C-alpha cells in the first residue's frame with residue numbers, strides 16, 4: 021500500500037479510493053456511499069464511491085479508509101480527486117442539496133479498529149469543488165474532476181484513518197492519494213546528506229548532519245536544513261579531499277603518478293618538485309631521486325637537495341694562544357641556503373674544556389672563528405665541517421670537512437684568579453694566591469700592585485716575589501686597599517688580576533688563629549710606644565713616598581661632598597644676561613671712575629685702561645677699566661658682560677677681583693683691581709733670569725692656588741696661559757680672562773682646528789680637549805703644566821715656532837716639552853705629570869698645590885737640576901722607589917711631634933729615614 025517515490029520528494033501512502041466494504045460504514049447511519057464503476061474522461065472505466073442523497077435533509081454519510089501507517093512521516097498530504105453535481109442542476113432540490121464534503125482523520129495504533137466513534141475523528145477541512153457539473157455534462161461525457169490537497173500533522177500514533185463525511189451532496193470520490201514529503205539524498209561540499217522526512221509543521225526546518233564522502237576529511241561539520249516543502253536549505257561546513265586525493269565531480273579521486281597532495285585541502289594535486297617522483301596513484305609526498313634528500317623540516321613542496329661539499333681554503337693565523345680560522349664556503353651548497361659550520365672538538369685534540377670558540381663551535385653561519393684560551397706552545401688540529409639540513413639524512417661525514425694543524429705561540433700567563441688576605445693588622449697583611457689557570461710556561465715572578473682605594477691608581481706600590489704569597493707592610497690602619505697580582509714567564513707579564521679589596525683593621529696584631537704567635541703578643545705589649553712610633557714612621561714615610569698627598573686630596577673630596585661649598589653658576593643659564601650681571605656684579609656710578617691711560621686692547625671694540633675708583637666711604641683705589649665701545653652686537657655685549665658675571669662670583673687672592681660694572685650708560689665697563697705688572701708672560705720676558713727658583717715657584721703656587729679655587733667651584737677656565745695671568749706689584753699672580761666664548765674668540769693664540777669648530781689655544785690645550793672638546797679641570801691642569809713651563813722659561817713660547825698642526829702631532833706621538841734651562845727636575849716632572857695623556861693620571865690642583873708647598877718648604881729639593889740630577893732621590897716617581905726628601909731623622913721626628921724618640925732610634929742605629937723604612941714591628 022505504501023509506495024514511496026524518492027524522486028518525487030514524496031511518499032504515497034494510499035493511492036486508491038477508500039475500501040468500500042461495509043465494514044467501513046458507521047453502523048449507526050445508513051451506509052449511503054456506493055461503489056460504482058464509471059468511465060473517466062478518457063473513457064477508461066474507473067471505480068468510484070458515490071453518494072447522492074440530495075432530496076432528503078440531514079444527511080450524514082461517512083466513508084473511511086483502512087488504517088494507513090505513518091511510516092515516520094509527521095505531516096501527510098491527502099490529495100482527493102472527486103466530481104460534484106451542481107445543486108442547481110438538480111430539479112426539485114431545495115435547501116437540502118450541498119456542494120461540499122468534510123475530510124476527517126483519526127490517529128491510531130490499531131491496524132483494524134472495528135468501531136470508531138464519529139467524535140474520534142478530527143476535521144481536517146470542508147472541501148468544496150472548484151468545478152461542479154450538471155446532468156447534461158455527464159450525458160455529454162464531460163467529467164469535471166476536482167483535485168484538492170490538504171495536509172495534516174500526524175505525530176502521535178503509528179498510523180491514522182481518513183474519513184469523508186457527506187452532508188447532502190451529490191458526489192463521487194474518484195481517488196484519494198496520501199503522501200508525505202522528504203528532502204532527497206544529496207551531496208553538498210563533499211558531504212552526503214541522507215533522504216530526510218520533512219518536519220511536522222509547515223514552517224519547521226529539520227537540521228541534518230552530513231557525512232564526508234570517501235577519501236575526504238571534515239573541514240567543518242557539514243550541516244543542512246530540510247525544509248517543510250522538501251527543499252534543502254542553508255548548507256554549512258563541508259569536507260576536503262584527504263592527502264593524495266583531489267575533488268572531481270563531487271567525489272575525491274586519487275592523485276595520479278607524478279603528482280602529490282600533502283594536505284587535506286580544496287587544492288588539486290601538485291606536480292612533484294625537482295629531483296623527486298611518485299610512481300603510484302594517491303601519493304601524499306614525492307620520493308627523492310637517488311642521491312637527493314629531504315630534511316625533516318623541509319616542506320613536501322621543496323625540491324630534494326644534497327649535502328654541501330667541504331669548506332674551502334681553510335687558513336689559520338696564530339696569535340699567542342689564540343688561533344683565527346677562516347675559510348671559504350663550499351663549492352657546492354647542494355641547492356640549499358642553510359649551510360652551517362662546526363669545529364669538531366673531538367678531533368681538535370687536545371682542546372680542553374676551557375677552550376673558547378668565538379662566536380661558537382657549532383651551528384656557525386660565519387666563516388671565521390677565533391679559538392682562544394689554547395695552551396701555549398701546543399700542536400692543534402682543527403677540523404671544520406660544512407653541514408646543511410640534509411647532511412644527517414644523507415649520512416654525510418668526513419668527506420665534507422677540511423682540517424688545518426697549528427702550533428700556538430709562547431704566551432704570557434693568564435691572570436691570577438683569586439687573592440686571599442690573612443694575618444690582617446692595622447698596618448700589614450699577608451696575601452696569598454693560586455698559580456694562574458694557564459701559566460703558559462714557568463712562572464718566574466709575581467708582581468703585586470696595591471693602592472689605597474680612595475687614591476684610585478694615582479699612587480700605588482709594587483712588590484715582587486717568587487712565591488705565591490707576600491707580606492704587605494706599611495699600610496694605614498682602617499683603610500681599604502686594592503690589590504692586583506700578575507705573573508711573569510719568559511713570555512712576559514700576564515694581565516693583572518681583577519681588583520681584590522682588603523681593609524686593614526685597628527688591631528696592632530693579627531687575631532689569634534690568624535697565624536699570630538701569642539708569645540709575641542705578650543712581648544709586644546711592652547713595645548707599644550715604639551711600635552706606635554714605627555707605625556707613624558712607616559705611615560708618614562709611605563705618605564711621602566706617594567706622589568701626591570692624600571690628606572690634601574681627601575680634603576678636596578670632602579669639599580665636593582660638602583653642600584656648603586659654592587659652585588660657579590654659568591651666566592648663560594640666565595635667560596636675561598642683565599639679571600646675571602646684577603646678581604654677581606655691583607653697578608658702579610660712572611662718575612666715581614677716573615680713567616687715566618690706555619694699557620691694552622681687546623678685540624675690535626674693547627680697550628683696557630688704568631684709572632682710579634673712588635666709592636663713597638672707601639679709599640680711592642687703582643683699577644683697570646675694560647670697556648666695550650659703541651657699535652657692538654648683542655652677542656658681543658652678552659659675552660663682554662659674562663666675564664664680569666663670572667669674575668663676580670669669585671673671591672680669592674689669586675683670582676682677579678671684580679670691583680663692579682657700568683651697564684647703565686655707554687660705554688659698558690668692567691672695573692677690576694689694577695695689576696701693576698700686567699700680564700705674566702710679558703712681565704717674565706721683561707725680567708728674564710731675574711728671579712730665584714723659589715720666587716718662580718711662588719708665582720706658580722699662586723696660580724695653582726687660584727686654579728684650585730676655581731676647580732673647587734667647578735669652573736673650567738679653558739684658556740689658562742701666562743698671558744692670562746696678571747701680576748701685581750708684589751709679584752702676586754692672579755688668574756684672569758674668564759668667559760668661555762670671549763676667551764676663545766679674542767685670544768690671539770686661539771686657532772681653529774680641523775676637528776672642532778671653536779677656536780682653541782692649541783699649545784696650551786690638552787689633547788682630549790682639542791680632539792673632542794673634553795674641557796675639564798684635568799685639561800686645565802694640562803694648561804697649568806704649560807704655564808709652569810712658560811714661567812720657568814721666562815715667557816718662552818711653548819713649542820717655540822712649531823706650527824699648531826705639528827704641535828698636535830708631536831703631542832699625539834708622545835712628545836713633551838723638555839725642561840727649560842735651569843729647571844729643577846722636580847718641576848719638570850710635575851709638568852710631565854700635568855701632561856699625562858690619560859687625564860685621570862694627571863694630578864689635581866690640590867695635589868699640585870700640595871707639592872709646590874712642599875717644595876717651598878724644602879727648597880733643597882729644587883736644587884737638583886735636570887743636567888746633574890737624573891735618577892736622583894727627588895720624590896717625584898709614582899713608583900715608591902726610595903724618595904724621601906733630604907730630611908734628617910731628627911727634623912722628621914720634630915715635624916711629627918715625636919722628637920722624644922730621637923735618642924732611642926739613634927741608639928738602635930736608625931740614623932737616616934731610609935734606615936727607618938727597614939723597621940718592622942719586631
Ligand code: AMP
Pocket residue numbers: 619620621622628643644676692693694695696698699743744746756757
Ligand atoms: P684682557 O682682555 O683681560 O686679556 O686684557 C688685555 C690686557 O690688558 C692684558 O694683557 C693686560 O696687559 C691688561 N690688563 C687687563 N686687565 C688688567 C688689570 N686688571 N690690571 C692691569 N692690566 C690689565
